[in-house]
Amino acid sequence: AVVSTQSTGKAFYCMKTMNGNVKLSIIKKSVGKMGATLLEYQGLPDTQVHDKVTARTIVRASAGPDSQKFLVDLGFKQDYEVMMKGKRYKVKQMDITIYKVQKVPKPGDLSNTTDISSHYLVEMTMPVHSMSDPAITEFLSLAESLKPLVKLEKYDANKLRENK
Secondary structure (H helix, E strand, C coil): CCCEEEEEEEECCCCCCCCCCEEEEEEEEECCCCCEEEEECCCCECCCCCCCCCCEEEEECCCCCCCCHHHHHHCCCEEEEEEEEEEEEECEEEEEEEEEEECCCCCCCCCCCCCCCCCCCEECCCCCCCCCCCHHHHHHHHHHHCCCCCCCCCCCCCHHHCCC
16 A cells, blocks of 8 residues: 655765765655654665675664754765655555655755656665565565566665776
């Protein structure tokens, strides 16, 4: 069943450190309404864990209306901002989101967004405590059943860097 039709804004912030870049995003759920604002840190993909899925640590925390100012005060700089419009489905523990990504021309100005691509992005996420979790089999089974409808690719950051 469809959980929600949603518009979600994401602003991506970056801070250069001695060990590389730290990236955080501010997620504004239900843009235009009184929606939740979250800070999200996504760890680097662990490509050694499983060959069919991308595993990474994600930490989310509720944030107040001054979260952008807070990140800037800590030394972060905004890289870019996007709007994601689409539908979110819930299947047991899995969240399946189908959305279009739109470019936000000026930070905070959501009135003139334009599609980055004519294609939709399909994202499947599921919390697991370890890669031996039996729910991963169910996750991979659902991904396999979607193959005739959707081109599914595992995101590999290392390959992306090599191709640049």
